Amino acid sequence: MKKMKSSNRDTVRVFGGWPLLIACIVIVAVLVVIGFVGENNIRRILIRMFLYCAMAVVWNLMSGYTGMTSLGQQAFVGIAGYSMAVMTSTYLASYWVGLLVGGAIGAVLALVLAVILFRMRGMYFAIATWVIAEALKTFFLSWKFVNQGGGLSVMGRPTDRTIIYMVALLICVAAIVTVYLLLNSKLGLGLTAMRDDPDAASSVGVNIFKSKLICFVVAGIFTALAGGWYFLNNVSIYPNSGFGNSWTVAVVFIVIIGGIGTMAGPIVGSVVYIMLSEILADYPGWSNIILGFIAILVILFLPDGIIGTLQKKLKFEILSQKRFSQE
Amino acid sequence: MQYLINGILLGGIYALLGVGMTMMFGIVKLTNLAHGEFIIMGAFASTMLAQWLGVDPIVTLIITVPLMFLIGVLLQTVLINRVMLQGSEPALLVTFGLSIIIQDALLLLFTADAQRANVAYNTATIPLFGNLYLPVLDLIVFAISLLTILVLTIFLRKTYMGRAIRATSDDTTAATLMGVSVKKTYAIAMGIAMATAAVAGLGVGMRWTFYPSSGGSYLLIAFGVVVIGGMGSIPGTLVAGLVFGLAQVIGGAQYGTLISYILLIIMLAVRPQGLFSK
Numbered sequence: 001m002k003k004m005k006s007s008n009r010d011t012v013r014v015f016g017g018w019p020l021l022i023a024c025i026v027i028v029a030v031l032v033v034i035g036f037v038g039e040n041n042i043r044r045i046l047i048r049m050f051l052y053c054a055m056a057v058v059w060n061l062m063s064g065y066t067g068m069t070s071l072g073q074q075a076f077v078g079i080a081g082y083s084m085a086v087m088t089s090t091y092l093a094s095y096w097v098g099l100l101v102g103g104a105i106g107a108v109l110a111l112v113l114a115v116i117l118f119r120m121r122g123m124y125f126a127i128a129t130w131v132i133a134e135a136l137k138t139f140f141l142s143w144k145f146v147n148q149g150g151g152l153s154v155m156g157r158p159t160d161r162t163i164i165y166m167v168a169l170l171i172c173v174a175a176i177v178t179v180y181l182l183l184n185s186k187l188g189l190g191l192t193a194m195r196d197d198p199d200a201a202s203s204v205g206v207n208i209f210k211s212k213l214i215c216f217v218v219a220g221i222f223t224a225l226a227g228g229w230y231f232l233n234n235v236s237i238y239p240n241s242g243f244g245n246s247w248t249v250a251v252v253f254i255v256i257i258g259g260i261g262t263m264a265g266p267i268v269g270s271v272v273y274i275m276l277s278e279i280l281a282d283y284p285g286w287s288n289i290i291l292g293f294i295a296i297l298v299i300l301f302l303p304d305g306i307i308g309t310l311q312k313k314l315k316f317e318i319l320s321q322k323r324f325s326q327e
Numbered sequence: 328m329q330y331l332i333n334g335i336l337l338g339g340i341y342a343l344l345g346v347g348m349t350m351m352f353g354i355v356k357l358t359n360l361a362h363g364e365f366i367i368m369g370a371f372a373s374t375m376l377a378q379w380l381g382v383d384p385i386v387t388l389i390i391t392v393p394l395m396f397l398i399g400v401l402l403q404t405v406l407i408n409r410v411m412l413q414g415s416e417p418a419l420l421v422t423f424g425l426s427i428i429i430q431d432a433l434l435l436l437f438t439a440d441a442q443r444a445n446v447a448y449n450t451a452t453i454p455l456f457g458n459l460y461l462p463v464l465d466l467i468v469f470a471i472s473l474l475t476i477l478v479l480t481i482f483l484r485k486t487y488m489g490r491a492i493r494a495t496s497d498d499t500t501a502a503t504l505m506g507v508s509v510k511k512t513y514a515i516a517m518g519i520a521m522a523t524a525a526v527a528g529l530g531v532g533m534r535w536t537f538y539p540s541s542g543g544s545y546l547l548i549a550f551g552v553v554v555i556g557g558m559g560s561i562p563g564t565l566v567a568g569l570v571f572g573l574a575q576v577i578g579g580a581q582y583g584t585l586i587s588y589i590l591l592i593i594m595l596a597v598r599p600q601g602l603f604s605k
Contacts, residue, residue, distance in 0.1 A: 069416060071360075071423070116596045123358040123419060127550050128595045134547055135588035142581050245543065249427055252420060285435045292428035299410060299417050299424075 028173060035165040043165050047233060049274040050172035051226040055247070056254040056266035057175045058219035064261030065183065066215050067122075067195045071248050072129030075113075075136050076106045076220050077227030078242030082140065084228040085152035085237050095156055099167075099228050106224025110217040118212060130245070137243035151238035154231055164233050171229060175222040180263060182218065187211055195261075249288065253295050259305025268306055329459055334573035336462065339469035340530040341575075342568025344545055345552025346476055347520035347527070349564055352553055354496040354516045355403075357411065360422040363546025364429035365521055369395060369528020370537050371437060374444040384444040384529055385471070391525040399521030403514040411513075426542060433539035444532035468530040475526045479519070480561055492516055544584060551591040 034042065055073065062068040080102030087098035113132060120128055141149050158164060182188055190206035202208050227247075231237045250273060258269025276294075280287035302309050344366060351359045359365075372391045377384040402425075410421045451463040483489040494502040495512045503509055531537055531545065548571060555570055556563030574590060575583040 063416075067416075069419065116592060119596050122415065124554075124595055126419060127358065127547075128592060130543075131547055131550075131588050131591050131595070134543065135585060135592065138585045138588065142585075249423075252423065256420060285431060288431040289428050289435075292424040292431075296406070296421050296424045296428075299413070299421055300406075303413055303417060 028169075031169055032166070035162055035169065040161065043161055045274060045278060047161075047165055047168045048230075049270055050168040051230050052250055052254060052273060053267055053270035054172045054175035054226040055223050056251050056258070056270050057172075057179050058222045059251045060255045060260060060262075060266045061179045061182065061215050062219050063255065064265075065188075065191045065195055066212055067198075068117075068212065068216065069122075069126045070129040070219075071126050071245070071252075072131070072133035073219075073223050073251060074243050074245055074247040075129070075133040076109065076223040077230070077247045078133070078136060078140065078237075078239070079109055080106055080224035080226075080228035081231035081234075081237045081242040082146055082152065083224075084231050085154045086146065088155040088232075089153055092155070095154070095158070095232050098154070098232065099225060102228030103221050103225045106220045106227075107217055109224075110220025111213075113220075114213050114216050117216075118209060130248075133243055133245070133248075137239050140239040140243065146239075149239060151236055151241075153236050154234070157232055157235060164229070168226075168229055168233075171222065171225050175226075176267065178218060178222070182214070183263065187214065191215065246288075249291075253291055255305075256295050257298055257305055259308035259311075262305070262307045262311065265305050265307040272306070328457075330573070330576050332459060332461065333465065334576040335569060336465035336469045337534075337572030337575055338565070338569035339472035339572075340527065340534060340568070341548060341552055341571040342556075342565045343472035343475055343523060343527045343530060344549040345556065345564050345567065346479065346561070347523040348546075348549040348553045349556070349560075350516055350520045350523070354492055355407075355411075355513045356415070357407065358415075358419050358422070359520070360419065360546065361426040361429060361542075362520070362524060362549055363542030363544070364426045364433075365395070365399075365524035365542075366528045366531055366545045366549070367433060367537060367539065367542045368429060369525035370444070370532035370541075371433060371442065371528075371539075372525065373529040374442050374532045375437075377444055384446060384533055385467075388526060388529060391529070392522045395521040395525035396518040399518035400514045402521075403517035404510070407517065408510050408513060426546070430539055430542055437539060439538060439540070441536040441538055442532070443536045444529070446533060464533060468534050471526060472530060475523060476561060476565070479523065482519075488515060547591065548587060551587060551594070554591060555594050 031046070034046065038046070055077075059070065059073060062070055083102035083105050084095065084098035087093045087101050088095055091097075113129075116132075117125055117128055140146055146152055183191070190201060190211050193201035193204075194206055194208055194211060198208060227242075231242070234241075254269035254273045255266050256269070257272050258267065259265030273291075276291065277287060280290060283290075298305065304312060347365070348359060348362050351357045351362070369391055372394070373384045373387045376382075376387040376390060380387070407418060407421065411418045446464065448463045448467070452460040453463060453466070454460050483493055491502065491507045492512050492515065494505065495507055495509055499509055502512075527545075531541075551571060552564055552567040554567075556565075556567035570590070571587050574586045578584070578586040
């Protein structure tokens with residue numbers, strides 16, 4: 001944890017914003033304290049929030065900054081969840097092995113898929129990612145090694161929830177810091193140029209393929225890590241839960257509500273999403289309908305999301321990746 | 328040989344699944360991620376109406392087709408025309424939101440149970456020479472599908488509205504100058520797409536068991552038909568339907584869908600403009 005914060009400090013200092021850095025440290029410190037002393041129910045909610053936040057932050061990196069709108073992130077969640085289950089129950093390894101194997105397979109999957117997907121743009125990309133996730137689900141439904149549709153159990157889940165909580169927080173913070181560093185690097189500048197005009201960016205020397213590949217693989221790894229850890233906490237996995245498109249629904253909702261293409265958007269969005277879904281849990285069946293309506297209304301009337309609208313109204317940017325935001 | 332017959336007969340309904348998607352793609356330039364849910368809506372409407380009224384599911388088209396047409400026109404006018412002003416990505420995400428809403432609404436209304444529009448001729452066959460036979464149900468669904476596609480083709484070619492739609496598809500600016508209202512045309516196109524979804528839904532309901540959550544897989548097949556057939560090409564759509572029909576028959580219940588998906592991914596990677604693009 002300490003190491004993470006010190007590397008965070010360096011970056012933020014370079015781009016100004018001491019108050020912001022202090023605020024971030026305070027928030028993370030409070031979250032760590034809650035992890036030790038918090039009520040179980042609050043910790044359960046926060047674990048979900050961290051994992052969804054990690055997935056949303058990297059989805060935003062793809063969709064909001066590089067124009068790759070993936071509707072198939074559940075491919076990574078499912079693969080990692082199954083890695084966790086297979087490693088712990090079939091091979092009786094520890095959940096750390098399960099987590100790392102899931103992350104590694106997520107990275108490999110992203111590399112392989114990139115070869116196919118990067119030939120496509122826009123809606124073709126979106127649909128192709130979905131088809132791939134569906135194909136994986138169909139395959140797992142008939143794959144004997146993973147017990148077909150019967151699902152698998154995750155073994156050896158730590159009895160102490162604090163470990164699950166801390167690692168979930170770590171995955172979330174690592175995802176945010178990674179995306180922040182990426183966007184503030186030279187690559188980030190290229191990415192924004194690429195999103196706005198791929199041809200022009202390419203002609204001034206932005207290596208589109210490399211930049212997209214880095215984003216896609218980073219997104220794949222963090223989605224896989226978060227997904228694997230989710231299923232450790234959840235204990236059992238089925239093709240329909242691992243590869244279900246509710247993952248993408250949640251992530252898309254979070255990013256749209258928070259503000260697509262803003263650094264703080266997915267973070268705020270995941271807080272809103274988790275709060276809403278906790279409230280709506282009392283009305284089973286209705287939650288997705290209501291979330292869907294909210295998302296459509298937000299797209300219609302607040303197309304920049306909560307953070308995007310606030311930034312425009314108040315001319316103020318949180319965690320900005322702009323070079324000259326202090327004029 | 329029997330595979331070929333079954334595959335061809337299934338191809339009709341697959342082509343029909345893709346027709347509404349092609350129209351939205353080619354004319355409105357919208358990727359409608361809710362098309363699968365529209366089809367399932369049609370399937371539920373026909374199945375339920377047929378049960379309540381005690382008629383053959385085919386008869387329910389008299390109600391479902393105009394109803395779905397109206398819903399489509401409304402949806403496009405009230406919602407999608409507005410979102411499309413913001414660009415294609417928000418529009419894509421709105422249709423994604425719609426698909427989630429419809430899917431969960433169907434789940435609330437009809438529970439997660441398997442549904443099927445039962446007909447007396449479910450298992451009837453017409454013997455041909457040798458061991459070959461024609462399944463009556465498949466034949467009827469095939470005929471309905473082809474008829475729908477034929478009617479649609481004639482409408483697009485011969486009527487004023489049809490020509491206006493095609494003109495808008497080819498050159499939006501020129502069509503506007505000629506006095507075509509683009510928004511109205513889009514609304515009608517969406518209406519027609521939903522009407523075809525109503526007919527396709529009937530076919531799905533008669534031919535397969537379906538669930539509120541089935542929309543996704545039919546969307547992907549519809550999309551596959553569009554991609555393999557090439558946008559806006561009706562003969563292409565028919566051939567693509569046939570390809571998927573054969574894949575389904577050869578792969579069987581277990582691998583048919585997987586084969587279709589893999590075909591689609593290969594196609595997207597190698598030739599996304601389709602085999603029959605203009």
